[in-house]
Amino acid sequence: MAIPVIVYSADAEGGRGVRADGAILGLAFSVRDVAALLQTAGLQNFDEMDVVRSTWIEWRGGGPDDWIR
Template sequence: MAIPIIVYPPDEGGARHVRADGTILGLAYSVRDIAALLQTAGLQDFNEMDVVRTEMIEWRGGGPEVWTR
């Protein structure tokens, strides 16, 4: 499944909004949280390494290592 996934810049508390296919999936505080959100959205096989390596994710405001403003 190739859906557009956007991870927005961290907010003041370190949370990043995650959007897939135009729908906000929720807030993530880590790569593990992003994997869990994507699994809930139907990408059951996605794990933390997939989140870091996939080109399906557009990282805004920094990549998977950025969790502070």
């Protein structure tokens, strides 16, 4: 079962907060960063394409292509 993931709107520097299963994982500046944060959280084989294609990631304030506020 996938853990619920939220990627929040970009801040003034383009960073987006990432939360998984209620815990803050960190700040991402790209899809690669989101994948790295999820790998750190235990999804070792999760890559950039998984991030883009995943239906259980909620993108707030824009999708995986929106990094500038």
